[in-house]
Amino acid sequence: MTISSFQKQLTTQITNFLARKTISDSSKQAYAYDLKQFVNCLPGRVDQTSLKLYENQLKEWKPSVQKRKRSAVNQFLLYLYQKGELEEFFKLSETAPLPSQQEELEIFDLSSLYEGQEGPGKLACLFILELGLLPSEILELKWEDIDLDFGVVTVAKGSTKRVLRLDGALKELLFGIKNDNSQGLILSKAFTRQWLYKQIQSYVGGCGLSGVTAQVLRQQYILRQIEKGTGAFELARLLGLKSPVTLEKYYKT
Incomplete structure (x- = not known):
């Protein structure tokens, strides 16, 4: 079948x-x-x-x-x-396993993510790792939200907007794929989050990082910002959070 x-x-x-x-x-x-x-x-x-x-x-x-x-x-x-459609009874665990504190607070070597083939998977990974964006935010990004000359990205979430600094490999990647006809959504058309998750999963797997998810990449962004000395309130702003409460566990270590 x-x-x-x-x-x-x-x-x-x-x-x-x-x-x-x-x-x-x-x-x-x-x-x-x-x-x-x-x-x-x-x-x-x-x-x-x-x-x-x-x-x-x-x-x-x-x-x-x-x-x-x-x-x-x-x-x-x-x-x-x-109904007899399955010869064996299967069941998902009732609760998701929680990552250990050590796993959450460890900074990983993700350099291979910068070396893979260009495509939506790589673009999404860098948006999360370098800007801390959520997959849902990436899907809604338009070219008009990005100013490559000034190096900034404007992310709208409800009635609020936040302006993020754009530089490094992500900026170079966007320069490489942008052309005179670039308009509308960054990913060319509307896709579902499930589609984007699959693109991320496929890309990180190809980079030898099959255990890395979008959630892990966002955690890595948080840890890298803290390592740079970014305060809790500023980091909450960068992530689009209403308060830094959910970030407390990262600052306690």
Whole structure:
């Protein structure tokens, strides 16, 4: 069975699964979104390896969102097993493993990220590592938000805007891909966060850093800023945070 036919078969099972649940339409839509995202991540089968790959992608989401997605997938896997669609019962862990403090506060050697082939994966990695941007912010960036002459990037988040200094390898990369016709979104057209996560995952894997995620890259940005002497309130501003409370663990060490 090809991946596409496998995913099509599971998508049909999602419809059948949701038809059995007595929940509101909005809840069914949330279930459908989470389960279709799960199915699209599967490489043609359900086994421990494919579930591990999916769990690695879950690390990109907030704990509350992870919990919701894990619950939806586990209910769906139980449904498939009870229907005889799976020969073995599989289950995601109920809670995401938390990284140790040492892992969070260690500065990694990520020099290979600057040496890989140009593309959306590399561009996204450098935007996170050098500017601390979220994948959602990268997806919304337009060429009009970037002034290469003055070396600044303007990031809009709701009704607020923050201006970030642009230099180093990221600035050089943007100079290399910009041309007279560059306009609209930096990534040329609208993509989903899931698509961007896959681009990042593919790129870091090609650089020999398969364990590095967008979340890890953002942590590395934080650690590098602290190493430069950036204060908590200024770093919160650079990250677009309302307060430096979530940064306290980095400054306590």
